[in-house]
Amino acid sequence: MHESSFEKARIFLEQYKSEMPSDRPIKVLEVGSKSYHDQDTYRGLFPSPEYIYTGLDIEAGNNVDIVPANPFIWDEIATSSFDFCVSGQTFEHNPYFWVTFAEISRVLLPGGLTLIIAPGAGPVHRYPVDCWRFYPDSWAALCTLTEMELVECYFETDEMSAIPGGKWRDSCVLARKPHLSEIELERSHKRLEKLVALFRDEHVRVVQSNLTPGKGIKAYRAEMARKSPLTLRKKIKTRLSSSDRIHSF
Numbered sequence: 433m434h435e436s437s438f439e440k441a442r443i444f445l446e447q448y449k450s451e452m453p454s455d456r457p458i459k460v461l462e463v464g465s466k467s468y469h470d471q472d473t474y475r476g477l478f479p480s481p482e483y484i485y486t487g488l489d490i491e492a493g494n495n496v497d498i499v500p501a502n503p504f505i506w507d508e509i510a511t512s513s514f515d516f517c518v519s520g521q522t523f524e525h526n527p528y529f530w531v532t533f534a535e536i537s538r539v540l541l542p543g544g545l546t547l548i549i550a551p552g553a554g555p556v557h558r559y560p561v562d563c564w565r566f567y568p569d570s571w572a573a574l575c576t577l578t579e580m581e582l583v584e585c586y587f588e589t590d591e592m593s594a595i596p597g598g599k600w601r602d603s604c605v606l607a608r609k610p611h612l613s614e615i616e617l618e619r620s621h622k623r624l625e626k627l628v629a630l631f632r633d634e635h636v637r638v639v640q641s642n643l644t645p646g647k648g649i650k651a652y653r654a655e656m657a658r659k660s661p662l663t664l665r666k667k668i669k670t671r672l673s674s675s676d677r678i679h680s681f
């Protein structure tokens with residue numbers, strides 16, 4: 433992962449740790465936890481015995497403890513069972529991220545916190561697909577949908593683009609599952625169940641779309657090359673040289 437994403441998680445944890453239990457280990461779930469190319473995950477932020485860390489991913493691998501049978505609905509995880517849920521560089525790869533956010537809301541304990549970090553820009557990078565980019569109001573919509581309390585959200589501005597990983601224009605949210613009466617909590621969980629129901633009945637899988645240009649794209653590119661030849665040629669050259677490099681996400 434890029435350095436500024438790790439730093440966001442580290443600093444948010446530092447700021448919000450006082451809201452987490454201090455009389456027992458803090459239960460942490462990382463969503464999209466697989467480690468690639470020996471890159472760090474957030475696991476290092478949660479040493480035992482202070483924390484009990486569980487990594488969840490749709491693919492088995494390094495740093496993955498749970499691969500849910502259904503990638504969108506986690507029957508393996510009990511309702512109200514985690515204090516903190518963190519996810520980075522993963523929501524953009526999830527075709528139905530709102531279902532995952534609803535599951536995060538379900539598995540958090542009342543008062544539990546979630547930190548989601550996802551890009552607001554950057555090139556296509558498929559793990560195994562690349563579907564979305566996020567803005568501050570994306571989080572407001574997700575929190576409204578799932579009845580989570582939005583505590584704070586962020587978007588990496590132009591001035592921050594020079595920091596390591598700044599090209600991804602990370603967006604992030606810190607949200608809390610509200611403390612509710614028993615009756616209200618049950619109602620809220622039933623509402624979440626309705627929200628994800630479609631994804632329980634049908635396993636809706638998404639495959640990579642075809643990037644081979646058709647006649648529309650070819651005509652568009654030709655027209656733009658005719659209108660601004662120098663600018664376009666320069667941009668394509670830069671893009672080609674950068675696409676040879678492995679993306680550090």
Ligand SMILES: C[S@@+](CC[C@H](N)C(=O)[O-])C[C@H]1O[C@@H](n2cnc3c(N)ncnc32)[C@H](O)[C@@H]1O
Nearest residue numbers: 433464466489490491520521522525526559681
């Ligand atoms: C770009 S990798 C990021 C991995 C790690 N978080 C990091 O920053 O180094 C995205 C990860 O999201 C996982 N993923 C994609 N869709 C997911 C889903 N619906 N639920 C959980 N993980 C998912 C992929 O398998 C992949 O491991």
